[in-house]
Amino acid sequence: MQTEDPHTEALVDSTPVVEFTGVCKMLGNRKILDNLSFGVQRGETFVIIGYSGTGKSVTLRNLIGLMRPDEGSIRVAGEEITTMTNKELEVMRRKFGVLFQSGALIAWLDLFQNVELPLLEHSKMSRRKRAEIVQQKLELVNLWQDKDKFPAEISGGMKKRAGLARAIALDPELVLYDEPSSGLDPVIGYEIDKLINRLRDQLKMTQIVVTHDMESAYTIASRIGMFYQGGMLQIGTPDEIRTSEIEEVQHFITGGRKGAVSRRSTTAILKGRSPTLSARLEAGHDEAHTATETGGDAAPEIMELEPEPSPPEPENKP
Amino acid sequence: MKDFIGLRAVRGAGYTLLLLLEALGYINHAWKRRRALFTQMHVIGTQSLAITCFFMLLVGMVFALQTGIEFARFGQTSLVGLVIVSAMVRELGPWMTAFVLIARVGSSMAAEIGTMKTSEEIDALEVMSINPVSFVVMPRLIGYAIMGPILTVFGTLVGVAGGALVANVQLGVPLADFLRFAERGAEPLDVYWGLLKSLVFSLCAGAVACSNGMRTSGGAVGVGRASRNTVVVALTLTVFLNYLLTSFYRMVKRLVAGIL
């Protein structure tokens, strides 16, 4: 354990690695991302929280170039990725490690081969060197003894851990996680959290984590951004979020026990502003005159707006 | 407009064609991906050998029986050898093999790729800068294109053997007679043409399967749909192509005959 508090800003230098500015994305007939702006500093773990089916995964997909935004700019290490050609994207993506919601291991390769895959494709290492790295990564996630198993033979939690080992196989600068702890038992979920912290502290990786699990968010986050109606409603340190005065944020982080999702117009929502939100919130408050319209017991509006996510259509790439 | 079925079909056809070309463009990766390629050749070829042979054996037998009945009316039963060989080499061999492969391999190929698509594996490949067309589609397509013609050779031989068996046992044609006429059933050009047809069918069916897989959306239902579409589209396409190719071949043969 470090003597320093890992959450102090001192550890984090201020060049933004990832910068969203005014990003909009329509899917179907809905504006999933609506003027989304936020920045992620080098070396920090930025946690995105928000209701299910609102567009957190879509945010990540835009960041890795699996989708392209309709408007706005996304910069990674200063480079604009929204206008990159596929070739340029390929190069850029080598800086990324991504852990998908389901692990996304290749079904016909065993765990060893799955983790070896990025090394095999993108480096000219000798077989022995590769094996060494694979062993190191699999040991890191506690799966070395299962290296010969195939994805169909292991549990969901193991898949996620193997997916993580694969994501960091090439020591990426930036690791993205889509719900790393969902579907895991609390102990393994906590193991993953510790792993994420270790990657930040020891390997200085910049990480973006999408999660529903507030416990985990508080454990790993340098900063937390609350995603709401296509933008960032609030961005702040775990403490700032915990003590947030914004009702929607309270509603979310307490699991609906506190705060109501009000009918506050979207104009009142801060989009990607820096941690000092309260002042700005105050400024936007007069527009939010309808905030008291709904009582605390009213069904959260979000539920009406966001029904079960319909099966997504693929982005056809010709 | 979005759901206009004709438009979707055109778009699907365009995507399939592009995918086919792209996959063929990655043929230089074949050595790097030889393990995947051999696995696919095994799954597509070796594992389909038994069913293909069984199928073709019975097709040959029934065909001999039917033609035998007609030829018997003219006392020309020994001609069955000629008919069987020419039909097998030019039509039944290539197309029936394609048929078996579409049912056995095409549908499952689409389902497999479709599952990869819905479980984010394809996305994961892209994020790892591994081109899914090179990694997933190319080995399958090339494996299909190699094994289709090879299976056709086996299928045709077995089909002819089935015909000979029936001719001998049930129609009373001596084997020597059968073979004497069989020789005239096909010239070398016919054999090559049959193999070429088989190659075309294999590429078509493989491309349709991979394309349906890659375009899968909507979970398990989508995977089922991809697999079903593959069988329907690939069968229709190959049977239609077969007609076009045969017409073309006949034209060429007549031209050649005219020149000589």
Ligand SMILES: Nc1ncnc2c1ncn2[C@@H]1O[C@H](COP(=O)(O)OP(=O)(O)OP(=O)(O)O)[C@@H](O)[C@H]1O
């Ligand atoms: N390719 C797509 N085409 C059309 N709509 C899509 C597509 N992908 C996602 N959507 C829609 O966008 C919305 C946001 O989806 P997304 O997967 O980003 O949610 P999420 O915030 O990650 O939810 P969860 O926490 O449940 O994973 C959903 O309503 C979904 O139906």
Ligand SMILES: [Mg+2]
């Ligand atoms: Mg998601």
